[in-house]
Amino acid sequence: MNPIFDLTWLVPLPPAVACALIILVTNRNKSLSSAIAIAGVVVSLIIGWAVAFSAFVDHDLAHHPVNTTLFSIPTGLTDIDVGYALDPANALMLFMVPFLLVMIFIYARGYMTFPHHLKAVDFPEAHAEGKDPRYSRFMAYISLFAVGMLGLVTSNNLITFFVFWEIMGLCSYLLIGFWFEKESAKKAAFKAFVTTRIGDALLFIGMMVLYIVSEPSSLSFADLFSEDNLYELGRTYANLGFREVTWVSIITFLILCGTIGKSAQFPLHVWLPDAMEGPTPVSAMIHAATMVSAGVFLLIRMYPLFDRALHLTSTSMYLVAGVGAFTALFAATIAMAQWDVKRVLAYSTISQLGYMVAALGIGAYVAALFHLLTHAFFKALLFLGSGSVIHGMEHGHEHAHGHGHDDADDHASELIQRPDGSLDPNDPQDMRNMGGLLRKMPVTGWTFIIGGLALSGFPIITAGFWSKDEILAVAFEENSLVFLALAIAAFCTAFYTMRQMALTFFNRGRTEAADHASESTRSMTVPLILISFFAITLGWIGIPAAFPVLGPIGNNWLGHFLEPFMEVIYIHVLHPEFNFVPLLVSVAVALGGLGLGWLVYGKGLPPGETDPMYRAMGPIWQIFHRKYFIDELYDATVVRLSNFVSSFCASIDARWIIDPLVNLVGKAGVWLSALAAAADHLLVDGLVNLTANFMRWCGGVLTHLQDGKVQAYLVIAMMVLGIWVVLVGMPIVLTLV
Numbered sequence: 001m002n003p004i005f006d007l008t009w010l011v012p013l014p015p016a017v018a019c020a021l022i023i024l025v026t027n028r029n030k031s032l033s034s035a036i037a038i039a040g041v042v043v044s045l046i047i048g049w050a051v052a053f054s055a056f057v058d059h060d061l062a063h064h065p066v067n068t069t070l071f072s073i074p075t076g077l078t079d080i081d082v083g084y085a086l087d088p089a090n091a092l093m094l095f096m097v098p099f100l101l102v103m104i105f106i107y108a109r110g111y112m113t114f115p116h117h118l119k120a121v122d123f124p125e126a127h128a129e130g131k132d133p134r135y136s137r138f139m140a141y142i143s144l145f146a147v148g149m150l151g152l153v154t155s156n157n158l159i160t161f162f163v164f165w166e167i168m169g170l171c172s173y174l175l176i177g178f179w180f181e182k183e184s185a186k187k188a189a190f191k192a193f194v195t196t197r198i199g200d201a202l203l204f205i206g207m208m209v210l211y212i213v214s215e216p217s218s219l220s221f222a223d224l225f226s227e228d229n230l231y232e233l234g235r236t237y238a239n240l241g242f243r244e245v246t247w248v249s250i251i252t253f254l255i256l257c258g259t260i261g262k263s264a265q266f267p268l269h270v271w272l273p274d275a276m277e278g279p280t281p282v283s284a285m286i287h288a289a290t291m292v293s294a295g296v297f298l299l300i301r302m303y304p305l306f307d308r309a310l311h312l313t314s315t316s317m318y319l320v321a322g323v324g325a326f327t328a329l330f331a332a333t334i335a336m337a338q339w340d341v342k343r344v345l346a347y348s349t350i351s352q353l354g355y356m357v358a359a360l361g362i363g364a365y366v367a368a369l370f371h372l373l374t375h376a377f378f379k380a381l382l383f384l385g386s387g388s389v390i391h392g393m394e395h396g397h398e399h400a401h402g403h404g405h406d407d408a409d410d411h412a413s414e415l416i417q418r419p420d421g422s423l424d425p426n427d428p429q430d431m432r433n434m435g436g437l438l439r440k441m442p443v444t445g446w447t448f449i450i451g452g453l454a455l456s457g458f459p460i461i462t463a464g465f466w467s468k469d470e471i472l473a474v475a476f477e478e479n480s481l482v483f484l485a486l487a488i489a490a491f492c493t494a495f496y497t498m499r500q501m502a503l504t505f506f507n508r509g510r511t512e513a514a515d516h517a518s519e520s521t522r523s524m525t526v527p528l529i530l531i532s533f534f535a536i537t538l539g540w541i542g543i544p545a546a547f548p549v550l551g552p553i554g555n556n557w558l559g560h561f562l563e564p565f566m567e568v569i570y571i572h573v574l575h576p577e578f579n580f581v582p583l584l585v586s587v588a589v590a591l592g593g594l595g596l597g598w599l600v601y602g603k604g605l606p607p608g609e610t611d612p613m614y615r616a617m618g619p620i621w622q623i624f625h626r627k628y629f630i631d632e633l634y635d636a637t638v639v640r641l642s643n644f645v646s647s648f649c650a651s652i653d654a655r656w657i658i659d660p661l662v663n664l665v666g667k668a669g670v671w672l673s674a675l676a677a678a679a680d681h682l683l684v685d686g687l688v689n690l691t692a693n694f695m696r697w698c699g700g701v702l703t704h705l706q707d708g709k710v711q712a713y714l715v716i717a718m719m720v721l722g723i724w725v726v727l728v729g730m731p732i733v734l735t736l737v
Contacts, residue, residue, distance in 0.1 A: 004054045005066050007047050009084040011094065012150035012164075014043035015101075019143035022136055030129065033136035037143045038105045044150060045098035055091035062088050062564035067156050067222045078217050085156035085221060088565045089300055089369060093153045096373050099534075100289035100380050101146050103527035105139075107384050108281035110523030112138055116394055117182055138178060142285065145171040149290035153297070158207055158219040161301070165203075165262070168291050169196055175285075176278040188274035195271040199261015203298075206254025213247045225304045225569045234308050249316050252309045255302050256320055263295025263353045266327045270631055272350055276342040280387025283342060287349040288380035296356045296372050303365055307571045310363060321361025325485040328354030330628070332492035336499070336613065337624035340429045341386045344500050348455060349379055351489055355471055358482055363574050364474035366562050370542045371467035374454070378464055378535040381451035381528060388444040388524050389437060389504060392517035393428035396440075400512035425511060431503040433513060435604060438505035440517040445505045447528040452501050454535040456494035457590040460550075463539030469586040470542060474574060476582040487585050494593025499601045507604030546578035 018040030022033045055061050065087035072079040112132045114120070126133035148167035155161040177189025211219050215232050223229060233248040259265065264272035275286055286292060299306065299320075309316035328351045335347035352375050359368035427433060438445035454464035468490060475483035509515040519525065543554025563573050600612050614621040623629070 008086045014040040015143040015146040022140040027136040030135040033139045034109045037139040041101045048094040048098040052091045052094040083156045084154045107527045110521040175282040176275045185277040188277040192271040196261045199258045203258025259295040263292045273346040284383040288376045304569045324354045324358030325482045328489040329485045332489040336496045359471045362478040367470040374463040374467040378451045378454035381531040385448035388520040396513035396517035399516040433511045434504045436509040441519045443525040447532045450532045452497045456497045459587045466539035473582045477576045491589040491593040495597045498594045498597025502601040510607045
């Protein structure tokens with residue numbers, strides 16, 4: 001085994017050390033805290049890339065994956081082996097995750113300036129530095145977030161996988177609500193935490209079931225994916241009352257629920273758009289490098305179970321494919337009618353994750369992992385680009401209304417979208433306030449366009465085309481309905497991406513803030529340039545070997561790298577034949593969507609004019625804009641019912657359970673105290689008083705005996721002597737007689 005592979009367990013450690021140092025030592029020094037945080041992920045990048053590139057050239061790794069135990073945790077049944085794993089799948093993740101983390105951390109160093117919703121007079125020192133008052137705390141949080149994802153990727157068992165999974169859940173809550181002065185941020189953080197808990201709870205139940213029914217009882221990936229265990233899970237049944245179901249079907253359903261929560265798939269998708277309330281670097285981490293990628297990676301890591309279920313019954317995989325395909329189309333239509341520049345990308349993320357889930361549902365393991373990698377790069381590019389746009393708009397607003405920060409404070413409450421969706425001229429995230437930013441922010445603009453074209457699947461030259469085309473190619477052969485849904489979703493994706501680019505960067509500015517916007521600092525633009533390189537070139541690793549002209553050059557390196565490992569863990573390998581139909585469909589929907597988007601929005605949107613698609617579609621556009629009223633439906637049903645039940649239970653508890661019980665305990669306490677007082681008075685006090693009275697009587701008697709008269713003493717002596725003579729002499733006399 002390559003000795004470099006032994007360094008795998010170190011990958012999550014540097015950010016953990018950085019987090020501890022920031023919290024305990026350097027939290028008062030903002031610049032030093034950010035330097036330590038960046039240094040932590042840079043060290044992880046160096047170690048991770050050393051391991052990953054060694055894995056890429058080590059042909060033996062696919063046949064003999066690394067699974068090393070560092071220590072064991074006794075459970076009373078079987079010990080849990082805690083260690084690290086390395087195989088081709090997580091080697092690819094070790095290439096992607098640390099690099100994007102470094103880019104996001106560097107970007108955050110420039111992004112986390114003094115926020116506009118705070119007043120300078122409340123934080124004079126932070127305002128003078130030009131940094132967020134909780135800058136060091138932010139760096140500690142994102143370092144812990146990095147620990148969660150890196151630890152999850154390198155885990156060798158489902159227990160530690162779940163621990164790091166929950167660390168990311170905690171960090172998402174802390175970071176989405178980081179600006180907790182805003183009521184919307186607090187609500188978004190709570191919503192994200194509660195919604196993802198639903199999926200996490202079901203996932204944990206699935207883990208317990210898997211531990212119980214596996215032979216031997218274990219959650220180590222090496223034991224779970226052994227041929228014997230996979231066979232036993234597929235041949236043993238659970239009696240649900242109405243029918244018998246294989247354990248592997250039950251377990252895969254519960255694991256899918258975990259992914260639905262974490263990767264924001266329908267119906268638990270509602271938390272992700274609201275997560276935009278957090279700072280933009282957080283959005284990039286959640287949507288690209290960590291949180292939602294972890295949900296899809298869970299399916300990839302546990303895919304041998306799903307593949308086993310697929311060969312037993314198609315129901316489980318139909319469910320996976322159905323959830324993914326529906327979510328991809330559902331979220332893409334919503335993104336077509338959003339005005340917030342980050343919310344468009346949020347629904348785009350939900351849609352693209354649906355692509356990956358659908359791909360796994362039809363058996364396209366390689367294509368799903370391929371799209372997970374490419375999507376992470378171009379979506380990180382888009383989110384960081386949107387943050388740069390927001391920064392530029394905020395600076396333009398300050399410039400247009402005077403350089404004083406107090407003016408910005410006057411509009412602090414307006415820096416969020418109005419509940420009715422109407423135009424707020426002070427909202428730096430509303431695309432209706434933008435326009436013409438390509439001239440003002442050329443680096444941000446061109447890198448955003450590169451990311452947008454990759455998201456759209458622009459043919460040949462972008463990474464998104466190759467990964468999305470691979471999914472469509474497999475779907476065309478395996479499931480026509482999934483293929484149709486994903487093709488329509490791809491068209492919608494290209495359309496809303498062009499809409500976003502046209503409204504944001506082209507034509508003339510529609511507000512003074514857009515006219516006075518300025519390019520972001522180098523710490524924000526350099527990461528955009530570096531990520532954009534991979535948004536174009538990363539697709540080359542998965543060019544199908546049968547693709548005309550380019551196929552023999554690329555030769556599908558990714559497939560050749562993963563397929564031997566898939567055979568080791570008993571995953572069926574698909575080899576779809578090259579077909580021009582899905583290729584032409586992929587090209588047509590990408591170019592067609594981009595072209596239609598340009599036709600509709602290419603000339604710009606004059607101030608005050610309604611969306612052209614609203615005029616064309618009417619109430620359908622409004623349904624898209626209101627997100628199918630899912631949030632309102634949940635508020636009217638689940639939320640209201642939960643509030644009613646909790647209030648009712650609280651009332652019942654207070655009236656018939658808690659209060660009566662407390663009162664009963666109180667009365668019992670009073671009765672027991674009265675009983676104890678009586679016992680104390682009668683027994684303890686009585687005994688003490690009796691003893692005292694007796695001693696007083698004895699003292700009185702003895703005082704009469706000591707009156708100082710010698711005659712009395714002689715009388716007493718004679719009496720004592722007489723008594724002694726009687727007591728001693730009488731027995732002697734009786735004996736003599």
